[in-house]
Amino acid sequence: MTRTERRAEMLAHVAAWKASGLSRKSYCSAHGLGIHTLNYWCAKARHEKVSGGFVPLDVSTGDGLELCYPNGVRLLLPSGTSMAQVAAYVRLY
Secondary structure (H helix, E strand, O other), X not given: OOHHXXXXXXXXXXXXXHHHOOOHHHHHHHHXXXXXXXXXXXXXXXXXXXXXXXXXXXOOOOOEEEEEOOXXXXXXXXOOOOHHHHHHHHXXX
């Protein structure tokens, strides 16, 4: 299983647990999960600020470009930064 598949599976478990109305312990017992594993992924889901995918980007105006990573890091790039360089910074996360 790839990391992406594992992530999707575990985030699906988080959503299913929330919808189930069960305690974490009961849900984990019913689905063969470790309580610490579910706790880890609940924390990951809570801290995710971006649901994934792309957002519109307008680089035609302003003094520069600001990238805001989901972990709270903000990167200020000067105007005129090439799109290849911007793409490289986006891939850093």
